[in-house]
Amino acid sequence: MIEEAKKEREKAAERSFTYANEVEKVHANLYQKALDNLGKLPEADYYVCSVCGYTCENEPPDRCPVCNAVKKAFFKVD
């Protein structure tokens, strides 16, 4: 009887240990994912001035601040 109880307790301890391991694995995965995304730029459109190569984000300016080229001189980078 006591032996049985002891075995049950051991099994339960083993189960919770395995569970903790699984949680650790998930945490490790999330952590790795966070690391993978570190340093990556958020999605944005980039426009480059075809005259001087000036690059800007999201919207081209009316006039290039470097060479004064018009908005039409900018092209989108994919």
Ligand SMILES: [Zn+2]
């Ligand atoms: Zn320019």
